[in-house]
Amino acid sequence: MKEADNQTPEPTARAVVLRGCRDAFGLPVVAVAGGMAGFGSLARDSGLGLGAAITASVGVYGLPGQVAFAELYASGAELFAVILAVSMGNVRFFPMAVAFMPLLRADLRRPAWLFALVQLLSVTSWAAALRAFPDVPAPLRRHYFAAFGLVCLVAGAIGTAAGHVATGALPRPVALGLIFLNPLFIGLLLADTRVTMTILALIAGAVAGPAFHLVSADWGVLAAGLIAGSAVFFFTEARLRRGRRA
Template structure:
């Protein structure tokens, strides 16, 4: 899609916002919403309030960052260590946003608008936007992305609050089963989206490193297992690559 179709009348900004909002019914957005049911269960298990769970959804948004924060809360991690772990996990936001900006920026898009919109960047919204941007007129891209990403965040924030409260009516087992959505969601989605062997290795190394880290450094087990497992996986990936090149 290069030149806009001359047959089509110029569509208004509101039209593009609505079209973006419709994207919340796309399969990836619906799968993410399922994951947020699990997140609500996880928050309840961690002992935080529904207001805190909804606040966290709105201000952090990226689900990996949030489950690491919940993990830190459960493990009794100190604030600096928790922030450091979250910062390591959110580091990849920078290249994602950098790649998105040339697609998103129109001739008149202001930097404050882009800073505001960047808050809603996480894997789902990023993939959604990168797939569709070239079909959207450049001056309407910010509206389209905002329509999708802001709505997705808002709906899931409200959903976390509602599901969290509804779970008070459910037996404890149902809450546990819902909370268990989160590890299954992340295990499968990380495995599926791993670019290479080292990505899958990182998944297994991080899991394998947690029990010893839990025993040796209580309170810092996530950081120790995450960094340790990540470095081992990176080295393992390199080693395999070197061997393949020799063979």
């Protein structure tokens, strides 16, 4: 936060918007466009058209849920199973929005704007915002967030289109590499944690996922998440409680 006695003058809204755009160009744009290019090629492989793929990227705007969507859609799973998997894949937006959106509220005359801004929330925009916010006056933080987020969203749409189109034009091994990008990228994003409970949930889920899929192609992955995730949760909570009592 800017202190009142700070030497530098308060940045203008224009300067904050420019900074948001500038921060986005670079690694964030490459990561978002690259991930979404992977989704674009997976979507094509799953039988989704170009327009539907771009709409899914901009509208869902959460790679794990999108990949769950394309995968289950391709497998011909029941509609309810597809939608439930997408929703579960992106459930992290709830705690993220709960924790983050109040930071954009300062002096906001119409709080309804928050319902639009929240669409730009992603792990990338969250991390960038938290890094930049100490230098941005509270009422201008949503300007930074909107600029950064919109650049990333557009990069995501372009990446999706590029991946979708390229899958037909690229040599087959490269096109397959774009599809392979999906589980690899998400796996690495998930693996970047040091929380024991999360690590155990990832391992249990990775073992249960393929096994349960063999039992039911429709519900296997969802059941694996529910059963493996709940088992890890109750096991870890029980151990914590025992540890506290001892």
